[in-house]
Amino acid sequence: MNGKVYLVGAGPGGEGFLTLRARAVIDAAEVVLYDQLPGEEILASLPAQAEKIDCGKYGSEHTLEQDEIEELLIRKAKEGKVVVRLKGGDPFLFGRGGEELEVLREAGIDVELVPGISSALAVPGAVGIPLTHRKFASSVTVITGHEDPAKEESALDWAVLARQRGTLVILMGVKNLPAIAASLISQGKDPDTPVAIIERGLRRDQRVTTGALARIGEIARQTGVRPPAVIVIGGVVSLYEEGKEIIPL
Numbered sequence: 001m002n003g004k005v006y007l008v009g010a011g012p013g014g015e016g017f018l019t020l021r022a023r024a025v026i027d028a029a030e031v032v033l034y035d036q037l038p039g040e041e042i043l044a045s046l047p048a049q050a051e052k053i054d055c056g057k058y059g060s061e062h063t064l065e066q067d068e069i070e071e072l073l074i075r076k077a078k079e080g081k082v083v084v085r086l087k088g089g090d091p092f093l094f095g096r097g098g099e100e101l102e103v104l105r106e107a108g109i110d111v112e113l114v115p116g117i118s119s120a121l122a123v124p125g126a127v128g129i130p131l132t133h134r135k136f137a138s139s140v141t142v143i144t145g146h147e148d149p150a151k152e153e154s155a156l157d158w159a160v161l162a163r164q165r166g167t168l169v170i171l172m173g174v175k176n177l178p179a180i181a182a183s184l185i186s187q188g189k190d191p192d193t194p195v196a197i198i199e200r201g202l203r204r205d206q207r208v209t210t211g212a213l214a215r216i217g218e219i220a221r222q223t224g225v226r227p228p229a230v231i232v233i234g235g236v237v238s239l240y241e242e243g244k245e246i247i248p249l
Contacts, residue, residue: 003030003081005073005104007097009090009116010038012123012202015045022114029084031076033069037088037228039203050084051076066096070103077109088228090116094144094171118142120169123201123230127208127245129237131167136235139166145173145180145231162187167234174227178217184233185213194237199229210240 006025011017018026026032029050034043036056046052053072055064064072069085076083091097091113104111120142124131131140141164147154161168162184173180174197185191191214199207211219213233 003077004110005083007091008114011117012119013039030081031083034086074107090118137166142169145170158183159187162189170231196232196237
């Protein structure tokens with residue numbers, strides 16, 4: 001009989017942000033295929049008896065390609081194993097969990113989603129930036145800053161995004177931030193719109209960089225901003241106060 005695959009979200013970092021369901025599923029795992037984003041604390045807590053397979057992407061270096069990961073998930077499940085595919089944040093928010101779900105279903109594998117707390121929600125809040133606020137934003141839009149390079153054209157409509165008066169949250173956007181800012185401004189976004197870049201959110205070495213949309217790309221370059229980071233664009237960023245961040249213990 002086939003085993004079962006759990007697509008598990010580890011949250012934005014640290015065991016304190018794991019859900020109870022995620023903890024229970026991880027502890028029962030016989031095989032864990034993990035990315036690097038869950039962080040050292042969670043990875044150190046993986047069960048000793050489980051087979052652990054690193055599937056992380058470190059810059060341009062991929063430990064395993066996506067099709068290899070999917071093949072492993074199927075093979076281990078067909079061996080009758082309880083398999084956990086462990087991802088940072090939530091598997092279905094730019095985590096390729098949807099693609100893995102499709103492949104597993106096509107192979108006849110039993111699969112369950114264990115949602116995780118997305119960094120798009122948790123990280124801005126941890127530094128005192130509310131994504132919605134009656135004075136500033138009644139909507140939130142979350143986009144990827146790194147689309148599939150195989151696409152012939154972007155799926156993002158920058159004219160629509162520039163007109164929106166709510167909060168814009170960008171994941172995986174550090175490398176393309178100058179181009180993103182230029183696209184928004186070219187489509188009418190106010191160049192003075194405040195922006196915050198939150199690096200390594202909810203970790204001991206988290207850092208916040210702020211600036212106006214027109215200058216944020218240059219500021220990020222000068223200060224050496226590096227991924228992983230959550231980028232927040234909109235009036236709510238004006239509520240950020242330096243020194244009032246939540247620093248994990």
